[in-house]
Amino acid sequence: MSGMHMAIDTLKVMARHAETLFAAHMENQGTLYDTPENATAIKALRTHRLIWQLDSDADHYQMSQYVTQLLDHSLRHYRRHQADESVQSIWMRLTNHLLIQYQDAKRRSLQLETKRLSQDLQECLHELIELMQQATLTFAYYVTGGFTYITDLELRLKENEYVLERARKLNDVLDSFKLDELQQIAGADPLLRRLLLKYLPDTLTFCRRELVDSLHKLNNLLLRLRSNVQQHRLIAAFEARHERQPGWEPSIEGIMRLPTALLKAEPWILVAYPNTDDSQHEPWLSTLASGIRHSSPQPTDEHVLIDVEDNCFSESIQPETNPLQVAADIVFQEVIQHDLTLNASDAYQLLELDCPIDDWLLTLINALGSCTGGIEQAILAEYIEDPDPRFPDQFWTRDIRISQRQTL
Amino acid sequence: MNQTTLFAETVRLLLEGRIICAISHESSYDYLEQDHHFQAVDEFLQKIERKLARTTDHKAFFTVYLIPNEDSADKAIRNQFKEVVLHLESLVKFLSLCRVSQPGAEPLSAGSVLYESELLSAIEQSSAAQQLLDDLAKGRFVHSNATDGKGKLKTLMQRLIEHGYLVSVGRSGAHYIATAKWSWLYDTMSFIQAHEGYQEEQVQLETDSAQQEML
Numbered sequence: 001m002s003g004m005h006m007a008i009d010t011l012k013v014m015a016r017h018a019e020t021l022f023a024a025h026m027e028n029q030g031t032l033y034d035t036p037e038n039a040t041a042i043k044a045l046r047t048h049r050l051i052w053q054l055d056s057d058a059d060h061y062q063m064s065q066y067v068t069q070l071l072d073h074s075l076r077h078y079r080r081h082q083a084d085e086s087v088q089s090i091w092m093r094l095t096n097h098l099l100i101q102y103q104d105a106k107r108r109s110l111q112l113e114t115k116r117l118s119q120d121l122q123e124c125l126h127e128l129i130e131l132m133q134q135a136t137l138t139f140a141y142y143v144t145g146g147f148t149y150i151t152d153l154e155l156r157l158k159e160n161e162y163v164l165e166r167a168r169k170l171n172d173v174l175d176s177f178k179l180d181e182l183q184q185i186a187g188a189d190p191l192l193r194r195l196l197l198k199y200l201p202d203t204l205t206f207c208r209r210e211l212v213d214s215l216h217k218l219n220n221l222l223l224r225l226r227s228n229v230q231q232h233r234l235i236a237a238f239e240a241r242h243e244r245q246p247g248w249e250p251s252i253e254g255i256m257r258l259p260t261a262l263l264k265a266e267p268w269i270l271v272a273y274p275n276t277d278d279s280q281h282e283p284w285l286s287t288l289a290s291g292i293r294h295s296s297p298q299p300t301d302e303h304v305l306i307d308v309e310d311n312c313f314s315e316s317i318q319p320e321t322n323p324l325q326v327a328a329d330i331v332f333q334e335v336i337q338h339d340l341t342l343n344a345s346d347a348y349q350l351l352e353l354d355c356p357i358d359d360w361l362l363t364l365i366n367a368l369g370s371c372t373g374g375i376e377q378a379i380l381a382e383y384i385e386d387p388d389p390r391f392p393d394q395f396w397t398r399d400i401r402i403s404q405r406q407t408l
Numbered sequence: 409m410n411q412t413t414l415f416a417e418t419v420r421l422l423l424e425g426r427i428i429c430a431i432s433h434e435s436s437y438d439y440l441e442q443d444h445h446f447q448a449v450d451e452f453l454q455k456i457e458r459k460l461a462r463t464t465d466h467k468a469f470f471t472v473y474l475i476p477n478e479d480s481a482d483k484a485i486r487n488q489f490k491e492v493v494l495h496l497e498s499l500v501k502f503l504s505l506c507r508v509s510q511p512g513a514e515p516l517s518a519g520s521v522l523y524e525s526e527l528l529s530a531i532e533q534s535s536a537a538q539q540l541l542d543d544l545a546k547g548r549f550v551h552s553n554a555t556d557g558k559g560k561l562k563t564l565m566q567r568l569i570e571h572g573y574l575v576s577v578g579r580s581g582a583h584y585i586a587t588a589k590w591s592w593l594y595d596t597m598s599f600i601q602a603h604e605g606y607q608e609e610q611v612q613l614e615t616d617s618a619q620q621e622m623l
Contacts, residue, residue: 150512152512231515232507234598234601235504235597238597239501242500249493250600250604252489253486255603259595259598261595261596262489262599263473263476264425266487267423267424270423270424
C-alpha cells in the first residue's frame, strides 16, 4: 500500500469514528473505554495506530497525541469560548510543570533538557498569549455584531447575559496575574524575566484594555436589549388587550399622580405685535404700511387660488322656460289688452297650473317686479289679505287682484 | 446659530408643544443636553408655570405643567390623554406592523430607519401584515380611501409625520426616521399598563374580600 493510500485510509477511519473520538477527547481526556459499542471503532483505530494501550488487560485505550493535537487545533474556536478555563489550565501547566522542570534542569546543569524545556516554555507562553488575545477579540466581535444572528429578542438578551458573564470571568482571570508574583516566579533568570515580565505583561495590558472596552459595550448592549425586550412585551400586552377587548380605552379618571409623560403642556401659541410708539420699529412699520397701500392682497397659504375648470357653459345651453313665468306674462298681457280685473286664484284655475297656489302668487309678484317696457307701471296688484287670528297685525295674503292702473 | 438664538428657538419649540429629540430638532436637542442650558431653559419655563422634562430613556425633551393640579392644567392634561387614547390602538397596530414586517428587528424607537419599499414588500408577503395595514387604513388615525397597499401605507406614513412620530429624509419621500416621540408614547403606555395592572389587582382584591365575607 502506498503512503498516499495509507494516509487516506487513516483519514477515512477518523471520519467514520469522528463522534467516538470527539467524545473521548472532550469527556474523558482522550481515554476510549473498551465497551461493546466502542468495539468496532477500537479495532479500526488500533489498526491505524490512532489509539494505543500499554497494558493489554486494561479496560481502556489512549488517543494518540497526534489525534489530540489535531482535535485541539480544530477546537481552537471552541476553546476561545471557554478561554477563562483554558487560560488557567495553560498557566497551571506552565507554572506547575514546565517551569519547575526547567528550573530543576537548569540547577542540575542539564544543557539539553534546559534547552528543550526553554523551548517548551516559550511555546506554552505563546499559546497562552495567543489564547488570551483571541478570547478578548471574540468579545469585541460580539459587540460589533450585536447578537443579531439571534432573531428572538428574549434569546438575544439571554445570550448577551451569558457572554457578559464569560467576559467577566476572563477579566477575573486576567486580574489574577499579579506583577509581583510574576517577578517572584521569574527571579533572576533572563529567559523567564523576558517571558514573564515583558511579553506576558504587554499582552495582559492589551487584553485588559480591550476587555474593559468590550465589557462596557456589552453592558450598554445589555441595557438596550433589556429596554427592547421591555418595549416588545409592552406592545404585545397592548395588542393582546385590544384583541381581547375591542374598543378598549384606558382612563386616568380619579388618578392624582400622573407620570411626567402625561403632564405634557399643551401648545402655547406666541403672537407678537409691533409697538407703534417705539421709534425703533418705525422704519419697519412704515415699509410695511407703504406696502399695504400699493400692493394688492396676496393670497395666503391658507387660501391658495386654484384654477377651476368651469364646464357649465362649455356647450351652448338654452335656458329653460319657466311655465309659471310664461303664465304670469300672459295674465299681464290680457289685463292690459282687454282692461280686465282678474283675481290670481281665478287665473290659476283658468290656466290649470300644476303647482301650489302659493308658488303662483309668488311668481306673479316676482314677475311684476321684473317686468320692463312699462308693464310694471300699467299693472296694479292689490293683495287680498286676512289678519292672523293670534297676531292681528300680521296679514296672510290669500289672493291678488290684478287690474290695469288707471291713469289720471 | 448663536447661544441666544438657540435659547429662543428651543424655548419657542418647547412652548409650541414640540417633543425635541436628536432626530427632529438636532441643534436644540444638543443645546439642552448640556446641563447649564437645561437649567437656563427650565428656569425660564418655571417663571411661566411650566417645567422642562425628558423621557425615561433621555432621548427627548418636552414641556410639562409646573402645577398639574391647577384647574386649567388638569383639564388640558386630561384632554390630551383623551387624544392619545383616541389614536393609541392605531399606533400600537403600527408598532406591530413594523415588528411583523421585520422579524427580529428591535422595536421602533428614536433613530429607527424605515423604508417604504421594504415595508411594502414585507406587507405583500405577509397576510398578518396586510391585515394590520387594512385595519390601520380604516381606522380614524389614518382614514385612507386608497384601495391599494401602497396608497394606504403612504397615507399612514404621512399621518405619522404630521403627528411627529416620523421625519421624512431624502428626496424620494419614501425614507423615514423615527423620532423620540415613540419614547414618550412608550412612557405613556408603561404608565397605562401599570395603572391597568393596579386596577386589575384592585378588582382581584375586592373579589377576594367579597368571597371571604361570603364565606
